[in-house]
Each structure stands twice: as structure tokens, then as C-alpha cells.
Amino acid sequence: MQPALPFPFDLEQRDVQGFTPFSGMNFGLSGPLVTPYTDHPIGYPTPDTGADGMLIDETFQNQQDILINFELPDDELLIELVRLFFEHLYQKFPCFHxxxxxxxxxxxxxxKEAPLVLYAMCCITSRHxxxxxxRKRQSDWYDQAKLSYDLTRRFPEQALRTMQAVIILIYHAFTVGDFSSSWLSxxxxxxxxxALGMNRMDADHVAPKPRHDSAQHPEEVLGLEMSRGRTSVEREEYRRTLWILFMMDRSHAWPTGWPNAILDIQFKVDLPIADTLFQAMDPDLETSPYTNTPFTRNLNRLINSLSHAKEPVNFFHYISVAHVLLGRISELIHSLHDNPGTQxxxxxxxxxxxxxxxxRLSLPRQATSVMEAPPEERGNVVWLNVTLNILVMLxxxxCGEDALELSLVVAAARNTAQIVKDAARFSIDLVLxxxxxxxxxxAAAILVIQSRLTGDEESFKEDIDILGLVFERMSEIYVFSGLKFKLALEHDQTRSLEEIRNLNERGFRGLLADCTKWGFVKDEVVRRGLFIDIT
Known part of the structure; x- marks a missing residue:
């Protein structure tokens, strides 16, 4: 099977309006991966080894050995990995039919048409x-997927599969400490x-923007067939993919204080239907038998729409709305204009x-209790309720000593620990x-602060220990993410009482702005011999 990128590729033919296509990916060669094309009898660039007199067949063999690791697996193994993806990871990326x-x-x-999404899927599934x-080929497949995505332009071919691939890459990059790639991707x-008009796929009152090459694709001038799907299944996959991208954007923004990349005023994508209905759809059906709930920026109407998600229970709908709220709260607490002391x-x-x-009051019991949720939806119940709790904590x-405010924060942190306990009774994977x-x-950091300030460390200890154990188990799957949170929590537990008081007085902004723990984490990671690019 051939690598995803045919060699040689002509870097001079890139669209001047496209993205910079190459980020300097180095496959471990002693020179740059891409060199000016010369008349070699092989079909990909040769490394600039500087070794005069190297035989062409030796160069060919060396490159064959290197490139074979970056190929897709044979069909039998590939199908096995795809099935493992749906078995173990689908709930984290519920956008594939x-x-x-x-x-x-x-x-x-x-x-043949979309190897990028397969490289991404192989990368994240290989650990299972x-x-x-x-399992050892995970980093090779990740590098190949990253390189393939780096080369995409403003109008990527196979738009849906490209977007599905990139949400997997963003997730994986975050777990391995490749934060720059995660954020920029x-x-x-x-x-x-x-550019493809996906963000307005359900904005019927807005005229669709034609592609730059619409003269060659006249069917795309009056519609967005290529960027919102030709069948009902494809359209639903588009909606789900874009909503996951929306959620990831919110999840990246609130811990960093950076602004949301996706403005909901420019996001008109209807809420997805229930997963059971989605997976049961005929992939060849052009018109969907179901009606999607329209997305609105009005929070009151949006929450009222939860009543449409009860039969069958639509957990994706609930999680999507929760992340809309997360974005609004994040915008407020990180605003450069709003002073927290003002009326x-x-x-x-x-x-x-x-x-x-x-x-919360609009949610059915199945969506608020792990114990009462359908088995296949327990992971979504954890995701939803942990998100609802972080809304309260944020x-x-x-700043200040408002007893009511603080009691709500502590209750939300304790609720998070309880959700973890309930989920762990069924499967630890639900919380990883x-x-x-x-x-x-x-949640763990807030509990540590309150246990020290109140002097009642015993009553908080169990919840703190439970969350610490989650990070230990997480580090076995997501080596850097789990280790990062585990070490940060250990650092918080060794702080002086004066440091604890300072953190508490500054509130959530102070907790996020405190970088001492991340310096400790970085030093400890290096001490353990792990190389993580956190730039």
C-alpha cells in the first residue's frame, strides 16, 4: 500500500491563497525531508546525506525502510483497527456512521480517496x-497524518473526512503534549x-458562497452539496463533526484564557439527532426522515429545545448545549472589558x-445519573455532568469570601468526584x-484548597484521592495528559498555607494564572526522561 502522499509532490504548485503546506516534519533523516527534485530513478525525495558516492540502490533501500513505517496497514489489519475504533473510541468521536x-x-x-482519516484513526486506535x-507504530501514523494535514489547503479535498481526521489529531496532540499542533490545527x-461554507450549512436565509473553482463545478454555485453532504447520513456526519470541533474549541479556550476560535454568531449548524437514530439511518437515503433541532444563540430558547431531545434521549444534544454555555461563561470570566467587581x-x-x-432541571434522570443511564450512554453522562459542574466552578x-458562592463551587467539585465514583463502578474507561x-x-485543586483552608482535610481526602487515582490511570493511556494532572495535583498538595490562601483569594482566574505548577510538571517530566514539546 502506498503512503498517503505521492512523491515527489510539487511544492511550487501550491495555491498562493492556501495554507503554508509544510511544517518541517522530520522523519528522522539526517537532512530535510523535502529537497529539490532531481532526476533520480525513485519516486520520492532523497535525504541530503552528504555521503558522496552512495549507491542509488542503497539510498532506495534506506528510504524504503523508513517510509514503510508510514504506510497504512494492510487491509486486514486496517479493518481490524477501524472496528476497534468503533468499539473503544466512538463515544469520544461520535461523528462516524x-x-x-x-x-x-x-x-x-x-x-484511495481519504487516507488521512485512516492514518488518524490508526494512530489513536493502535493503543487498543x-x-x-x-502499538509501536502509533507515532509513525501520527506523523504521517500530521504531515498529510499540513499539506491541505484552504479547500481540502474530501472535506468531511478531512474534518473528521483533524478532530482526532487535535485530541491526540493534546494527550501527548503537542499543544502547538493541537491549537493551530x-x-x-x-x-x-x-471557506467551504460548512459553518452555515443550515442557514437557509444566507446565500451559500460558491467555491473558488465554481466554474468547473457549476452544481456548487446554487448549493453547498460538497460541503454539507449529498445524503442524509453525510449531512448528519457534517453536523456531528462540526459540533465536536465546536466543543473542542471551548475545551481548549477556558483553561488557557485564550479566546474562542469559533464564534457562535457565525455558526449555524443544527443540533444532531440522537445517536441511535443516526446509526440506524440508511446510508444511501437522500432525505432524512428526522428533523434536526435548529441551533439558536438565544440561550433561553436553546435550553427550551432540550424538550425535543427526550424521545429518544439525545445525549449529543445535551452535551452540545452545555458547551455553548461553557463558551459564554468562558468569554465572560476571561473578558478584557468586564471587571468582576462591577454590577x-x-x-x-x-x-x-x-x-x-x-x-439541569430540563434534563431527564437518565442524563444526570450514571447509575440510571443506558449502558451505551454512560460515558456521555459522565462527559455531560462533569461539564455542567465546571460551569458552576468557573x-x-x-475573588472574595462569599460563603454562598464558595459553597456552590465546593458542591460542584464534590459532585464531580461522585460522578467519577459512580462511573468507576461500571468501567474506569468512562472517566479517562x-x-x-x-x-x-x-475540581481536585479546589478540593485541595478548601481542605487546607478549613483544616478539615479528612473529609476532603477521599474525593481528592479518587481524582488523583483517575490521573494515574489516565497516564497509562494518555501518558502526558495523565502525568501532567497527576504531578500538578501533587504540587498543589505540597503548597504552603500562604500559597493556598493567595490562590483562594484570587479565585478561578488566579488558579489558572498560577504557572508554578506547570514549571514543576515540565521539570519532572524531563527528569523522567520524557520528551514533550509544549511550545
């Missing part, structure tokens, strides 16, 4: 394969989605708090997700 995706892998269509030789993919800020907080209360953990790892850490 299993029947049609597997069909297109089994008939070889995706290998029993063969250690397969998120921004680039959103710009590509906008206007307090009024906005009260309004957002009322939406959280209404949201909104109410402010990079989607909400930062939320678990914030």
Missing part, C-alpha cells in the same frame, strides 16, 4: 491493539470549514447561573477522557 464507513474501508474507497508491533480546520458583571453572572439551573469561584481531564483537575 459505522455501516457506511466500514463499507467504504472494506471496498478500498477510503484508502494486542500486538505490540502495531483547531484554528486551521475552522478556517477551512468556513454589570454580577448581573451577567446571575443570568448565566439561572440558565445553568434551568438546564462562574462562582471568584481528554475531553474533560482539565475539569477533573480543577
Amino acid at each position: 459505522k455501516q457506511s464507513f466500514l463499507r467504504n474501508v472494506e471496498n478500498g474507497q477510503l484508502q 491493539h494486542p500486538d505490540i508491533a502495531v 483547531l484554528g486551521k480546520s475552522w478556517r477551512q470549514a468556513v 454589570e458583571y454580577a448581573e451577567e453572572c446571575r443570568e448565566l447561573d439561572s440558565y445553568i439551573v434551568k438546564f 462562574l462562582h469561584y471568584r 477522557s481528554a475531553h474533560f481531564g482539565a475539569s477533573l483537575y480543577i
Whole structure:
């Protein structure tokens, strides 16, 4: 099977309006990967080894040995990995229609048309394969997927599969400490989605923007067929993919204080239907038998729409709305204009708090209790309720000594620990997700601070220990993410009482702005011999 990128590729033919196509990926060669093309009898660039007189066949063999690690696996192993993806990871990326995706892998269509998504899928799924030789290829597949995505332009071919691939890459990059790639890929993919008109796929009142080459594709001038799907299944995959990208954007923004990349005023994508309905859809059906709930920026109407997600229970709908609220709260607490001491800020907080209360009361019992949730939805219940708790912690953990505010924050942190306990009774995997790892850490940090300030360390100890154990187990799957939170929590537990008081007085902004723990984490990671590029 050939690598995803045919060699040589002509870097001079790139679109001047496209993205910079190459980020300097180095496959371990002694020279640059891409060199000016010369008349060699091989079909890819040769490394600049500087070894005069090296025989062509030796060069060819060396490069063959290197490149074979970056090929897709044979069809049998590839299909096995794709099935493992749906078995172990689908709930983290619920934007793939299993029947049609597997069909297109089994008939070889995706290998030819969209290898990027397969490289990304192989990368993230390899850790679940029993063969250690397969697991060792994870970084090779990640490098190939990153390189392939780096080369995409403003209008990527196979737009849907490209977007699906990039959300996997963003997730994986975050777990291995490749934060720069994670953040930049998120921004680039959103710009590509906008260029393709995906962000307005359900904005019927807005005239679609034609592609730059619409003269060659006249069918795309009056519609967005290529960027919102030709079948009902493809359109639903688009919606789900874009909503996951939206969630990832919010999850990247609130812990860093950086602004949201995706503005919901420019996001008109209807809320996805329930997963059971989605997976049961006929992949060849052009018109969907179901009606999607329209997305609105009005929070009151958006929360009222939860009533449409009860039969069957639509957990994706609930999680999507929770992340809309997360984005609004993050914008407020990190605003450069709103002073937390003003009356206007307090009024906005009260309004957002009322939406959280209404949201919680609008959820059916199956969506709020891991114990009562359907087995296949327990992971989503954990994700949803951990997110609801971080909303409370972000909104109410402010400067000052307001007893009511603080009691709400502590209750949310304790609720998070309880969700972890309930989920662990069924499966530890339910709580090992990079989607909400930062939320678990914030809950643990708040509990540590309050245990020290109140002097009642015994009553907080069990919850803190439980969350610490989650990070230990997480480090076995996501080596850097789990280790990062585990070490940060250990650092918090060794702080002096004066440091604890200072953190508490500064509230949530102070907790996020404190960088001493991350310096400690970085030094400890280096001491353990792990190389992590956190730039």
C-alpha cells in the first residue's frame, strides 16, 4: 500500500491563497525531508546525506525502510483497527456512521480517496491493539497524518473526512503534549470549514458562497452539496463533526484564557439527532426522515429545545448545549472589558447561573445519573455532568469570601468526584477522557484548597484521592495528559498555607494564572526522561 502522499509532490504548485503546506516534519533523516527534485530513478525525495558516492540502490533501500513505517496497514489489519475504533473510541468521536464507513474501508474507497482519516484513526486506535508491533507504530501514523494535514489547503479535498481526521489529531496532540499542533490545527480546520461554507450549512436565509473553482463545478454555485453532504447520513456526519470541533474549541479556550476560535454568531449548524437514530439511518437515503433541532444563540430558547431531545434521549444534544454555555461563561470570566467587581458583571453572572439551573432541571434522570443511564450512554453522562459542574466552578469561584458562592463551587467539585465514583463502578474507561481531564483537575485543586483552608482535610481526602487515582490511570493511556494532572495535583498538595490562601483569594482566574505548577510538571517530566514539546 502506498503512503498517503505521492512523491515527489510539487511544492511550487501550491495555491498562493492556501495554507503554508509544510511544517518541517522530520522523519528522522539526517537532512530535510523535502529537497529539490532531481532526476533520480525513485519516486520520492532523497535525504541530503552528504555521503558522496552512495549507491542509488542503497539510498532506495534506506528510504524504503523508513517510509514503510508510514504506510497504512494492510487491509486486514486496517479493518481490524477501524472496528476497534468503533468499539473503544466512538463515544469520544461520535461523528462516524459505522455501516457506511466500514463499507467504504472494506471496498478500498477510503484508502484511495481519504487516507488521512485512516492514518488518524490508526494512530489513536493502535493503543487498543494486542500486538505490540502495531502499538509501536502509533507515532509513525501520527506523523504521517500530521504531515498529510499540513499539506491541505484552504479547500481540502474530501472535506468531511478531512474534518473528521483533524478532530482526532487535535485530541491526540493534546494527550501527548503537542499543544502547538493541537491549537493551530483547531484554528486551521475552522478556517477551512468556513471557506467551504460548512459553518452555515443550515442557514437557509444566507446565500451559500460558491467555491473558488465554481466554474468547473457549476452544481456548487446554487448549493453547498460538497460541503454539507449529498445524503442524509453525510449531512448528519457534517453536523456531528462540526459540533465536536465546536466543543473542542471551548475545551481548549477556558483553561488557557485564550479566546474562542469559533464564534457562535457565525455558526449555524443544527443540533444532531440522537445517536441511535443516526446509526440506524440508511446510508444511501437522500432525505432524512428526522428533523434536526435548529441551533439558536438565544440561550433561553436553546435550553427550551432540550424538550425535543427526550424521545429518544439525545445525549449529543445535551452535551452540545452545555458547551455553548461553557463558551459564554468562558468569554465572560476571561473578558478584557468586564471587571468582576462591577454590577454589570454580577448581573451577567446571575443570568448565566439561572440558565445553568434551568438546564439541569430540563434534563431527564437518565442524563444526570450514571447509575440510571443506558449502558451505551454512560460515558456521555459522565462527559455531560462533569461539564455542567465546571460551569458552576468557573462562574462562582471568584475573588472574595462569599460563603454562598464558595459553597456552590465546593458542591460542584464534590459532585464531580461522585460522578467519577459512580462511573468507576461500571468501567474506569468512562472517566479517562481528554475531553474533560482539565475539569477533573480543577475540581481536585479546589478540593485541595478548601481542605487546607478549613483544616478539615479528612473529609476532603477521599474525593481528592479518587481524582488523583483517575490521573494515574489516565497516564497509562494518555501518558502526558495523565502525568501532567497527576504531578500538578501533587504540587498543589505540597503548597504552603500562604500559597493556598493567595490562590483562594484570587479565585478561578488566579488558579489558572498560577504557572508554578506547570514549571514543576515540565521539570519532572524531563527528569523522567520524557520528551514533550509544549511550545
